[in-house]
Amino acid sequence: MENNPIFFADGADSKMIAAYQKAQETFKYFWREQSWEYRRIIPGLNVSCVKIAFTQEDSGSEHPIVEHMWINKIDFDGDHIKGYLINEPNELTNIQVGDYVEVPLNEISDWLFAITPSTKKATGLSKLFSSSADPLPKTYGGFTIQKMRSDMSPSEKKDHDNAWQLDFGDFNDIEVVHEQKENPENLLEHPMSKNMQENLVKFLQDHPDELINADDNGLTLLHKETIAGNRSCVETILAAGADKNKQTNKGKTALDFAKQLNWEHLIPILEN
Structure with a gap:
């Protein structure tokens, strides 16, 4: 995750604002999965992070600098989401990779977790010899990402997905819990x-x-x-x-x- 590029988006876009709202409404499912992840002996999540809009006053403009970046090692007390920044800021100077972050739920812009479809995950040396045909981790959430993917050409979408090395699936069909279609009761x-x-x-x-x-x-x-x-x-x-x-x-x-x-x-x- 640390080396993944930051994809910027226009916060004034109505569909992007709707994506922010959907992420906030469904964050509870992210936290439910994350809370169980902390109890697992063998980790089940390949990716688990939350996106936040970071701002800083710009002396050369009346508008602040805004960058949407990801935090991980998430904790949640029912009101505030906490974690550590994993992106290198592009312009901001008031925050850096590794900084501790705490924001209220209504200030997040997205969340994402991913799970490899296979029930048997490669670890250690087995990773070195795993087949290139092994399925990529399937994503859940990622509402702003899917909005951006919907605006991309097929080649841009391919480059984007390759940068993440994740299976984002259909941007029109976003799931929020693991095996949601196979087992709807999981909701x-x-x-x-x-x-x-x-x-x-x-x-x-x-x-x-x-x-x-x-x-x-x-x-x-x-x-x-x-x-x-x-x-x-x-x-x-x-x-x-x-x-x-x-x-x-x-x-x-x-x-x-x-x-x-x-x-x-x-x-x-x-x-x-």
């Missing part, structure tokens, strides 16, 4: 949430304090699983005795996050 529930439910029951039986422990922001396990949209986890945590009215340092309950992120399948569970 409602991440497979790992269901598959790990029995383990979570056992974990909470062995570690009951995890129901009340909170991080520096006051986020409990219930808050975090709600933010990630994990219904099976939320149901298990509530059944184990978690206080659904527990508030964060900013006074937010799990229900507040469910409504804020529009996790419609969690709202009835937390309201009852």
